[in-house]
Amino acid sequence: MGTVTEIYTYLRLLFSRYGLPTIGDSTLFSFNSPEGACENCKGLGEKLVIDENSIFNWDKSITQGGIRHSEFRSGSRRTNIIIASNLFDVHKPLKDFSRQDLDKLLYSGRLVMSDKTQGFIQKYSFEGVVTGIMRRRADRRGLSSSTLGRDNKFFKLEHCDVCQGSRLNKRARAVLINNKNIVELVNMELDDLYEFFKDIKHPLAQPIVAKMTEMIESLKEIGLGYLSLSRSVRTLSGGESQRVKMARQLGCDLIEMLYILDEPTIGLHPRDINQMITLLMKIRDKGNSVLVVEHDSEVIKAADCVIDIGPLAGEKGGKVMFIGKPNDLKQNKESLTGRYLSNKRHSGKRPSRFKLGEEAHPESSNVDSGVVATLFPRITTEVLNITNASTNNLKNISVDIPTGVLTCITGVAGSGKSSLIFDCFLEQHPQAVVIDQSPIGAMNRGNPATYTGVFDRIRKTFSHATGKNIGLFSFNSIGACEKCQGLGFREIDMHFLSSVTLICSECEGRRYKKEVLGYLYQGKSIADVLEMTISEAVKFFSDDEIVRRLGILKSVGLDYLELGQSLDTLSGGEAQRVKLASELHKKGNIYVLDEPTTGLHMADIERL
Ligand SMILES: [Zn+2]
Ligand SMILES: [Zn+2]
Known part of the structure; x- marks a missing residue:
């Protein structure tokens, strides 16, 4: 995120001007430049390593197809070369191979051999399984994605052990500001980084710090203060990356632009929705046009102009129902959106309170126009527990979820809702049925x-x-x-x-x-x-x-x-x-x- 928001560019500048010891200009802190990158991983922070449990079927021998890669099926050309090479006991299960033999099988360089058993000299070459795959990867003519996919499943990404994933070399990591190096700063949550910058008052550092503080403020404002600069943008949710892009737009001085946003409130807590609306208004007030496709009533009410399409879905939709101010939409009886905005659909009372073991009180509720249903608050005595959940940011918590009722897990974005339910709860209660929006398999x-x-x-x-x-x-x-x-x-x-x-x-x-x-x-x-x-x-x-x-x-x-x-x-x-x-x-x-x-x-x- 640091590079996308350009905060990292300023951070590099800060370390080159103000960090100690002084080592030189800001490219020395860039993992994209050979002068700053870790020598071991070339600045990637991670390395592809072979997953031996995936490529080897330990119980089988080489002739039985113990190497799972399709080029080494039993009877294949490459397997026959291994057999002819006499380098390995091809009938021994792989689990009985010595470490030395496994390494030779995986990493051996190219060995040219000859065979005279046919009465003439035949030359062929053997190379290690990984050596062959890596040579293919380095081929600049490129690989088909199916070949890459076939190879990739035998590899896993691991943190580079030299730079611990920080992507920078030792020289860059040795430079400090207030006892912290650049790697520690990019791993901080933005909220903490903001506090850290408050203590930097030196005139040499001030202008750079002010620029970064301004950018971090706009990210905090839209509820992204929990992210760190090192967070990979690939791992952001759709809503998060949309907001990062918006914060970047706020930082630039273009005017008279037309911005189109598709449901920017998706996945946001009500508190974050208000921050999002503030951000949309700031972009508007800089002299831009903002067009938002949105269902959220708060966003609709905040708009200067609403265009309502309907009245219903599919065949029954496709007409313009209303164009005008949100307040006038409320008066519009034709529009379903208008009726919701004016709360006409919510006149019925709903049973809303619920306590464990509480007595049932039948209550009348108008849940749909014309339908009067009698609802009984459900009673529950049993619970499903989640014990000692500590995935991601969860602080070793235990939670009881009542059965037989509707339970809502809520909290601001990034608070740990998904980790609690989709990692911990489902792991401990695998019988649960997940209903999501993925395509119907x-x-x-x-x-x-x-x-x-x-x-x-x-x-x-x-x-x-x-x-x-x-x-x-x-x-x-x-x-x-x-x-x-x-x-x-x-x-x-x-x-x-x-x-x-x-x-x-x-x-x-x-x-x-x-x-x-x-x-x-x-x-x-x-x-x-x-x-x-x-x-x-x-x-x-x-x-x-x-x-x-x-x-x-x-x-x-x-x-x-x-x-x-x-x-x-x-x-x-x-x-x-x-x-x-x-x-x-x-x-x-x-x-x-x-x-x-x-x-x-x-x-x-x-x-x-
Ligand atoms: Zn490294
Ligand atoms: Zn046909």
Whole structure:
């Protein structure tokens, strides 16, 4: 982060001018320059080392395929060379090899050998497994990513043991300011670094310190004071890196720019959201335009102008509902967003207090317009414990989580919520079901009809109505368009470019043979049905089971999806709700959700 924010550039300057002993100019503190970089790791801070447990199957011998790399399969050319070389006992399990032999097998340089057993002289060469891989890596013509991937899985990154990962050489690390070297400063949290700079008053250092302090202030303001300069930007969350970029924009003096931000509040605690809004306003006040795509009500209220698109999702959306000031949006009865902003949807009382073992008090609650539900606060006597959690920043804490109720883990960004739940809790309670926004794994070739299992019943319905073989109504079977095998499109490999997808010219994307499209149920073909939305299908079919299963997707607000829509086209929030829907009928599980409201509109949040 130090390099991205340019704070590190100033820090190097500070050490070269003000640090003791004086060694020279600021490039001597740069791990990107040969004069500053650690000699051992060339300034990377880490080294690739072979993972012997990964590349060796210790129980097997070389001839049995004990070297897991695909070039050393038994019978392969390179294995035959090892056998012919007579350098190793190729029938001995690798676990019985001496350290010396293992090193020779991995790191030996190229040895040219000759063989006369065939009656003529044949020359060949042997080189160590790692030596060969490294020689290939150094080849400047480059490697295909599949070769790199195949090699990489046998390596692990380790901290460089010479510089302890600090990337700088000994000379640079010996220079001190107030008893600290540059490595110690970049490892400090920004909050602490800010305090450290307060004590530096020397006129030589002052202007540089002032510049850094200003930058750190803007990072602190947007709630990133817990990060350190050494934190790799690759490990920042999406929200964190977006804010780092914004803080950098604040530091530059460009005006009349147009900034577009996509949901900048994702993953932020309410306190951090206010800081984010302040930052957006500062960027605006410098003379820029700021355009934000956002669901958060605080951000909407803070805007000078709101454009509301709706009214609902999918087919039922796509219209401009409102353009104007947030206060006027509140008066707008057509807009769902407006109704939420004016809190009209929250008139009902909710049971909100909860204590372990508390008596149940039935309470009436208006949870959805027109639906009056009676909710009983749940009673719980049992807990799931997390004991001695100390991953990342956690201070060896133990936490009891009550069962049978909804528990919310909260706190500002970086406070340790995810470490507590996704590292410690899941480790101690592996039976818990995690529902996240990742794509629906093995199902991504499927669609809502196949995922809910209603497609079988729909095909049966068609088969009954038409008297035809049920297989004809499946796009994976005899009914499939022969040209595209029922995909509806064809992928054309463009060799060096990314492949191109074309709608199938035979079935025009409808996936079935022409003949099948002629078999109708209540005036619709099977392809027509797959193009129906879930709410249309619920009205169209009278089969109770079809209606019930699709009703579950409807209840999580996905009634606008088409039955045949490929699941890999769903957004993260939609995928999460499909998963939730498929869990709704089960009983007695522990469910863990990670920021389930990310990317959702307030109406969707209430439904969630
Ligand atoms: Zn090093
Ligand atoms: Zn086709």
